[in-house]
Amino acid sequence: xxxxxxxxxxxxxxxxxxxxxxxxxxxxxxxxxxxxxxxxxxxxxxxxxxxxxxxxxxxxxxxxxxxxxxxxxxxxxxxxxxxxxxxxxxxxxxxxxxxxxxxxxxxxxxxxxxxxxxxxxxxxxxxxxxxxxxxxxxxxxxxxxxxxxxxxxxxxxxxxxxxxxxxxxxxxxxxxxxxxxxxxxxxxxxxxxxxxxxxxxxxxxxxxxxxxxxxxxxxxxxxxxxxxxxxxxxxxxxxxxxxxxxxxxxxxxxxxxxxxxxxxxxxxxxxxxxxxxxxxxxxxxxxxxxxxxxxxxxxxxxxxxxxxxxxxxxxxxxxxxxxxxxxxxxxxxxxxxxxxxxxxxxxxxxxxxxxxxxxxxxxxxxxxxxxxxxxxxxxxxxxxxxxxxxxxxxxxxxxxxxxxxxxxxxxxxxxxxxxxxxxxxxxxxxxxxxxxxxxxxxxxxxxxxxxxxxxxxx
Amino acid sequence: xxxxxxxxxxxxxxxxxxxxxxxxxxxxxxxxxxxxxxxxxxxxxxxxxxxxxxxxxxxxxxxxxxxxxxxxxxxxxxxxxxxxxxxxxxxxxxxxxxxxxxxxxxxxxxxxxxxxxxxxxxxxxxxxxxxxxxxxxxxxxxxxxxxxxxxxxxxxxxxxxxxxxxxxxxxxxxxxxxxxxxxxxxxxxxxxxxxxxxxxxxxxxxxxxxxxxxxxxxxxxxxxxxxxxxxxxxxxxxxxxxxxxxx
Numbered sequence: 100x101x102x103x104x105x106x107x108x109x110x111x112x113x114x115x116x117x118x119x120x121x122x123x124x125x126x127x128x129x130x131x132x133x134x135x136x137x138x139x140x141x142x143x144x145x146x147x148x149x150x151x152x153x154x155x156x157x158x159x160x161x162x163x164x165x166x167x168x169x170x171x172x173x174x175x176x177x178x179x180x181x182x183x184x185x186x187x188x189x190x191x192x193x194x195x196x197x198x199x200x201x202x203x204x205x206x207x208x209x210x211x212x213x214x215x216x217x218x219x220x221x222x223x224x225x226x227x228x229x230x231x232x233x234x235x236x237x238x239x240x241x242x243x244x245x246x247x248x249x250x251x252x253x254x255x256x257x258x259x260x261x262x263x264x265x266x267x268x269x270x271x272x273x274x275x276x277x278x279x280x281x282x283x284x285x286x287x288x289x290x291x292x293x294x295x296x297x298x299x300x301x302x303x304x305x306x307x308x309x310x311x312x313x314x315x316x317x318x319x320x321x322x323x324x325x326x327x328x329x330x331x332x333x334x335x336x337x338x339x340x341x342x343x344x345x346x347x348x349x350x351x352x353x354x355x356x357x358x359x360x361x362x363x364x365x366x367x368x369x370x371x372x373x374x375x376x377x378x379x380x381x382x383x384x385x386x387x388x389x390x391x392x393x394x395x396x397x398x399x400x401x402x403x404x405x406x407x408x409x410x411x412x413x414x415x416x417x418x419x420x421x422x423x424x425x426x427x428x429x430x431x432x433x434x435x436x437x438x439x440x441x442x443x444x445x446x447x448x449x450x451x452x453x454x455x456x457x458x459x460x461x462x463x464x465x466x467x468x469x470x471x472x473x474x475x476x477x478x479x480x481x482x483x484x485x486x487x488x489x490x491x492x493x494x495x496x497x498x499x500x501x502x503x504x505x506x507x508x509x510x511x512x513x514x515x516x517x518x519x520x521x522x523x524x525x526x527x528x529x530x531x532x533x534x535x536x537x538x539x540x541x542x543x544x545x546x547x548x549x550x551x552x553x554x555x556x557x
Numbered sequence: 558x559x560x561x562x563x564x565x566x567x568x569x570x571x572x573x574x575x576x577x578x579x580x581x582x583x584x585x586x587x588x589x590x591x592x593x594x595x596x597x598x599x600x601x602x603x604x605x606x607x608x609x610x611x612x613x614x615x616x617x618x619x620x621x622x623x624x625x626x627x628x629x630x631x632x633x634x635x636x637x638x639x640x641x642x643x644x645x646x647x648x649x650x651x652x653x654x655x656x657x658x659x660x661x662x663x664x665x666x667x668x669x670x671x672x673x674x675x676x677x678x679x680x681x682x683x684x685x686x687x688x689x690x691x692x693x694x695x696x697x698x699x700x701x702x703x704x705x706x707x708x709x710x711x712x713x714x715x716x717x718x719x720x721x722x723x724x725x726x727x728x729x730x731x732x733x734x735x736x737x738x739x740x741x742x743x744x745x746x747x748x749x750x751x752x753x754x755x756x757x758x759x760x761x762x763x764x765x766x767x768x769x770x771x772x773x774x775x776x777x778x779x780x781x782x783x784x785x786x787x788x789x790x791x792x793x794x795x796x797x798x799x800x801x802x803x804x
Contacts (some may be wrong), residue, residue: 110747127730134703138801143706193569412704414734418748432664453738453752454605455691460704464690471722473643476607485607491743493603500566500598510570531743536781539571546569546576551591554580 100444103426105451105481109419112254122254123417130411132360133461146353150362151465153346154402164307164340165383171310175372177379185215188384192217192299192332193224195380199330200228200294207314207321208213208232210248210405211334211384214427229291231320231383233284240267246421246429254420268402273398288320300370302335303404304350305381308343311371312381315354315364322368329377333370338401350404353463357406375398387475391439396474400435402464409458415451424448431458435471442487446484449475510545561591561623563631563660565773566598579632579663580723585800586673590630594624600646601639605739609646616647624652625722629660632694632796635739637662640697656688662697663796664771668712674719678801682722685793686758686765687713688779690772691734699771703732713771713795720798728759737778753782754780761790771795 113119133250137143145403160368169179181193182188194205204226212218218228218239230239234251238244241263245251245337252260257275264270264280270288274280300321304313312333327329341347355364373379410416410430421429426437426445434452437445458468479485485493499505518519532538544552560583564576583590599619603612619640625630631637640660649652667673689711693699700711717723736742736752743749757779761770768790770776776792783790793802 106745106747109745113747113751123755137706140706173802226761271712305587414736414752415745415748418751424581449607450741451748453736453741453749454693455734455738457691457693457702457704457732457734460702461693473605473607476605476608477609480607488610489606493606493608493611497603497608497613497615499613500600500602502619503595503597506597510566530783531746534746534752535785536778537784538781539699541571541778542573544573547592548579548596549573551581551594554592555594 100441102316102443102448103445105419105423105425105447108188108423108425109451112420112423113418118254118256119418121256122420125253126417127412129358129360130408130461131374131413133303133357133408134360136356136360136362140352140356143193146349147463147465150349150353150463151402152526153341153349154464155399157340157342158338158398158401160538161340161392163338164342167307168305168310168340169173169383171308172381175310176308177373177381180380180382182384182386184386185217185384188215188334188382188386189217189220192334193221193226195330195332196221196226196297199296199378201330202297203227203229203291203295204297205231205291205295205328206299207301207324208251209299209334210245210252210427211301211336212299213244214386215384217334220483222430231288231292231318231324232316233281233318236284236288237263240264243422244427247407247410248405248428248432278378290325295324295328297330297332297449298326298328299332299334300325302333302339303354304341304347305335305339306344306347307340309371311344311369313347314368314370315351316367316368317365319366322366325368325370326374330380331370331373331377332380332382334382334384336384336386337401354404354406357408357461357463387439391436394439397435397439400432400471402466403432403436404464406463408461408463412457412461414455414457416455417522419451424451432466432469432473435468435475438475441488442479442482443484446479447463449479507547511548558588559591559625559627561593561626561629563596563599563623563629563636564592565631565633565636567777568632568773571777572794575632575794575796576774578794578800578802579630580587580765581801582663582796583630584657585768586667586671587680588671591626596622599636599639600644601636602739604639604643604646613646616644619644620647620653620656623656623659626659626723627687628666629656630663630666631660632663632771632773632794634662634690634697634699638692638696653684654687662693662699662771663715664693664713665697665699667799668699668715674715676716676719676801677798679719679799680721680801680803681798683766683804684724684726684764685769686726686728686760686763687711687731688735688760688768688770688772688775689713689732690770690775693771694732716799717769717795723798726760726763726765728745728763728765735775735779737775739774742778749778750782754786757786757790758790761788765790767791767793769793769795769798
């Protein structure tokens with residue numbers, strides 16, 4: 100499978116200046132709103148520590164809580180299915196729908212179904228799938244994956260949306276008024292809710308104690324998807340379990356504040372049991388999560404509540420766009436999750452970071468994201484997945500910097516100018532440094548030469 | 558107090574004036590400073606690239622050069638961070654552990670160890686924007702991070718505010734990364750340069766004549782950007798200001 104070239108993709112994103120500036124500023128605004136909201140809560144840092152501890156406890160007792168959830172959900176009247184991977188998940192959905200003769204599915208936002216590539220699987224089998232979240236719908240109509248886990252179409256300007264809607268749902272191509280576009284999508288989507296055979300959501304949380312599926316949304320589309328059709332399917336990654344309903348308050352206080360800088364989502368819906376005469380199916384999906392749980396350096400990534408705060412704050416993400424990562428999960432959290440799916444394909448992603456650590460500091464569940472990025476780089480180097488040019492540069496650098504004589508020969512080229520310095524000083528890609536930056540002029544003397552001349556008593 | 562000066566490779570090669578200012582400042586503050594002559598680098602370029610195997614010999618040399626000193630002081634937050642948190646390629650002997658523990662970034666050494674707050678010789682009659690490198694800020698935690706809900710503090714401001722004539726301006730995104738990131742600056746050149754351009758423009762718009770930082774690597778990148786952009790903004794290391802540089 101071809102490696103994702105993040106640097107190359109980012110270069111294209113940067114060339115579209117209007118889009119870049121909007122994208123950077125829009126997400127920075129979310130970050131600032133998040134700061135303001137968190138500042139209003141004196142116990143914010145305690146909440147983060149508590150949320151992290153609850154997640155770590157749950158993940159280290161995951162099998163027990165999953166079984167408790169299954170018992171409670173079953174007792175509530177839901178059907179619980181266990182999917183070991185994406186293929187099993189998709190097959191479950193298809194089989195459940197077939198058993199009901201269901202042909203149309205209205206679904207709320209779910210990164211898990213993107214991860215499983217469920218939509219093309221179902222569409223190839225004659226199922227009509229309608230994304231009902233505005234951002235997801237824009238992306239579906241434009242035949243693009245979401246670029247952000249919370250705001251899927253954030254890389255698009257409203258004029259882009261006007262173009263997509265004009266081509267697909269017949270809006271006025273010249274009208275890019277946000278309210279007009281949102282209302283048009285609403286009117287377009289509404290009939291599908293009424294005629295759909297099945298509805299689907301993901302889950303923000305699954306409460307073991309009560310068997311409840313908790314979905315946090317702002318548009319009401321999840322509730323319509325669940326409550327209108329006679330069949331409801333919830334797809335849930337196994338890491339979404341929390342032990343008790345009382346723990347939910349900790350996470351709900353942090354989720355939307357971290358994500359969008361709003362105190363809470365418009366709706367926090369608890370789906371516990373099927374309505375009379377309907378069926379509720381819950382698919383618990385592993386798809387690599389158990390394996391990740393067994394990785395000593397990386398299992399903390401399973402604490403993630405998918406708020407996207409790490410993406411909003413990431414200076415690299417804001418300037419390269421989610422699609423440049425070529426994966427379901429982009430930005431800092433994507434960088435540490437994606438290699439577990441395919442190390443070679445995603446081997447450039449852990450290098451799409453300055454290791455600045457802002458992601459770790461905003462994370463509401465205290466995932467040590469930048470430390471995991473650092474660790475992934477070691478795994479990638481160990482498994483010989485570094486690009487040749489970098490591998491070669493590091494070997495040369497390692498040799499030169501470990502040998503004072505070689506090092507001095509390399510840097511003590513007084514007045515010769517940087518072009519005569521060995522390539523390792525600029526990490527073997529001098530051209531890349533100089534493309535948009537001046538290189539520093541070499542001084543007459545290195546510090547060491549100055550020291551010997553002025554200070555040494557030897 | 559037995560203190561060794563570690564001058565990072567890029568400071569040695571490109572910015573000797575920063576090494577000189579660090580040495581002179583420490584001496585002014587009454588510290589006897591040794592400069593081990595066989596020093597090269599802390600191993601960070603290889604370590605940050607995931608190349609532990611390639612970093613091991615350089616890290617071993619670092620330990621050898623700096624073993625036995627009570628403190629190892631360096632004008633670089635990211636090197637300090639590497640030594641303290643990531644000097645993992647070399648065998649973790651008692652000596653290695655001692656060197657890792659003894660290593661301090663200049664600002665935290667002056668602020669926390671020497672506890673000096675007066676620099677009567679220092680005067681810098683200019684408007685400056687402070688750039689805290691990400692390792693200094695988020696790993697060494699030398700100032701309040703904008704992401705964390707904690708009371709304001711800033712060790713570099715504590716020190717700089719004692720310099721006569723200095724004026725501060727604050728850019729709109731004071732602690733966003735400038736995009737240097739070591740090897741990131743060349744392997745992710747498009748984003749790195751864009752971040753650098755945005756950073757220097759932010760300081761320029763805030764009215765800064767100088768960008769001052771405890772991290773020269775950030776400044777090397779930012780200066781390269783500013784020069785290419787044709788901006789008049791200037792760059793100076795905090796050691797130079799504290800040591801009495803006037804411009």
